[in-house]
Amino acid sequence: MSVKSDNFFMDSVKDAAAGGLIALALFAVLIGMKAEVASGLGGQLGIVYRWGAVAVAVAIVFGGRLLLNLFVWKADTPVTQTAGSLLPNLQSFAPLGKYAMPIFLVLAVVLPFLLMSAYGARGSRQYLDLAILVTTYVMLGWGLNIVVGLAGLLDLGYVAFYAVGAYSYALLAEYFGFSFWICLPLAGILAAFWGIILGFPVLRLRGDYLAIVTLAFGEIIRVVLLNWYEFTGGPDGISGIPRPSFFGIEFTRGEGGFADTFGLEFSSIHRIIFLYYLILLMALITNFVTMRLRKLPVGRAWEALREDEIACRSLGINTTNTKLTAFALGAMFGGFAGSFFATRQGFISPESFTFIESAVILAIVVLGGLGSQIGVVIAAIVMIGGFEFFRGLEEYRMLVFGLLMVIIMVWKPRGLISTRNPSITLSGKKGKGISSDLVQEGHG
């Protein structure tokens, strides 16, 4: 036993040392030597040496790997297993989905009041802003889930429809003075229209090719927004986008404002709370429609398409139309979310619609577990909430974000919630979840 444990310890150290050496090779140049335009060199580059930082980075890799070796990878009983048995297992959560959804819902509805009572109007503002942000991503994730999770079509340009929605609202409001409530459906329709236009030529593509073409389309739309100065304002964007009213009642101080009408004391938080409930409602409608469609023939056809397209065609399903409806619906919800984004910010520019946004939304869907609605909620809270949590680290945020994407995916390739619930059962009861190992991921 002792011999074994000696070897085990030495192996772990050796392995960690190898990791450390590689880290040294990787980091020595990129961290240790920083090329900087030095003063006094006439604008030429000089090198700033930072060996201390390299030592820290290498030590982190060595120590991290050693600990992982000792307690997880090579240990007889990995710590994660012990810890995992203490924590409730995520898989066992899946059947609890029917409880999780109402709990989340109640929490989401009472959240503003909880925050108000805990932090007061002034203090709760930042948390409400964060909640609005997370809910926006939940809605986007649910919209994309139709395309990627149900229909199995990999879309890397989803942000294009978000942009179309945002710009539709901003431009309609700017040129025609339309209000938010008129623009919202128009933005959704326009985005769906673009979804069909962009979707039509690409839908016969398979695999990663579809992903790349959708990425290309997303970038084309962004570059056009950036360069069509006369119409979109180019990189300056559009500012002064009208704020939403409470069905005609503005959130302004004084006579006829929201606070005045309802006999409240004026507070800027009212608008924030209203925005929060607005996006929550929009997201819930998205969820409702999606859950409903899943139990309809079109939803079943989406899932069948993900499983086997050729078999679908042999059963008389028009696969092109089926894919287009998925694309158009996903795009429409993206468009709704986009016009919400525009009215909340009051200012939009192409900056907000880069590829990274598409990647983040896709990551939320995949990390949550393809096709799982509750998974999207959890992933959005973890990714976006966690991301904001690291705000203190400022420049390290995106680095941590990228690394998290890798780590979570390696840990759970099928996402957090990975069982599929049947859309209909013969017994009439809620069916047993289907393991993700059996579910296909689609080819598009």
Added chain:
Amino acid sequence: MSSWDNNPVLTIEHLTMRFGGLVAVDNLSFNVGRGDITALIGPNGAGKTTVFNCVTGFYKPTEGRVVMNRSNGEHYLLERMPDFQISARAKVARTFQNIRLFGGMTLLENLMVAQHNPLMLASGYSVAGIFGLSSFRSAEREAVEKARYWLEKTALIDRADAPAADLPYGDQRRLEIARAMCSGPELLCLDEPAAGLNPKESAELNALLQYIRKEHDTSILLIEHDMSVVMEISDHVVVLDYGEKISDGTAPEVKDDPKVIAAYLGVPDEEVDAVEEEVGL
């Protein structure tokens, strides 16, 4: 003039399919009789599956016509139709040599997908469905009943709510047939339905096919290597070799055709043994 030429459900005329320089099917003509079980046999690589793919629209033939004559008097030129319409409008359903089920969906869901088009109509292209109108709900109940019927017929009812990928091989074959039947076909094309089945399952399959033909006005066209299935249930046998038809007739006629025997003996294959056994050589 044989019985299948009088009132054919499917007429194939001068069908030719070339892949580059390779001629997979060469000037093939035959009829599939209404209400018959027609078998398409031939050695490996004879072009049987290619014929199937031309009939069901997965390939567009280089030359020739494929005509579906529905019982309501409508005629469809299948070679001109997109594949999904061949099932939806011409009412031709098929199964696949390498089973293609929706593995992550339950048996019931598989059969519901097969009834996509009528359900889509009933759901008002999803609009009525979203609001849960009763017309859709009753249509859905009917669809479930139809699925239940076929699950019972194929003895899969106990596993209706289990994922299709969990079924054993033989059950998957039967489920594929049940799924094809749920789309309400007038012609059912089966690509090697008995492949990989044990003798007991094979006998059950024969009974199922006989039942479908008798009770459902569905004609059957099948590709098969298992001669016991072919000889036992088929009314009409068409033999292909190197893309050409070498024999066409009833099972006993074909069995004694010297050209057929030569074609099979020419291949060093287990099929030879099977044919030898059947024809008593």
Added chain:
Amino acid sequence: MEYFLQQLINGVTLGSIYGLIAIGYTMVYGIIGMINFAHGDIFMVGAFIALIFIVTLGITASLPVALLILALIGVLIVSMALTAAWGWTVERIAYRPLRGSFRLAPLITAIGASIALQNFVQISQGARNKPLQPLISGGFTLTDGGADGSGFIVQLSYTQILIIVVTVALMIGFTLLINKTSLGRAQRACEQDRKMASLLGINVDRTISLTFVMGAGLASVAGLMFLLYYGVIDFYIGFLAGVKAFTAAVLGGIGSLPGAMLGGLLIGLIETFWSGYFSVEYKDVAAFSILAIVLIFMPEGLLGKPEVEKV
């Protein structure tokens, strides 16, 4: 005419750089069927490593020519080795644990790795762009006609010659490597059927790792060339160059080495001519549109094998 020739030369130079990056995409796609999203960022890392060594060693245009060339070769070798280590590490951490799993998972880790690499370099090297004094100046001036201005003047700089020559040499060496050596054979076997290859005693993991290493090595050459040609780099150059190189790989037929090179040349030419004759602002739109058009109408590319749908 002179304008056309000048654009042609510039396009071929740019195309060579894209081609070198495209090889990395095409090889990885060929062997494991995934888009290595982080490859563009590996190219960026390569450019940074080269820059750091050039500055550290004090290589400037004032060195004697022989010494300059020797120094650049040294920088090239070291940065190839270090960039290859980055490529290996990304494969080891982000892709290998997911081999044989769900297809979307490695795509997400690839995007994650790309974000992480970009931000790592942004933090460690700073967000500002890094200008480098030109190392190789001068070149040939091809003229025709007299001094009255009726003839044309076309510049072919030594840097451009260097880029084209190095690319051609690497391409030849690489094609030989894939076609003649046992490593190349192992690679082609893994492309065809990974399981069978491993049954026949090929170390599949090692072969895949080596593919990433080679791809990263070539990307670092492209990085050095990019640095010499443009004289300025920043942490974000990987994304656009990556997408364009991927377009090149697809245009040429993904999985095909000559295809990647041909696609690279075409994309370089199209981009240069588009900027030269139409508008610089929309040059990326041109590249993206070509990508979309090629994938939609000719998904097998120019030199690729068509994919047959099996029923």
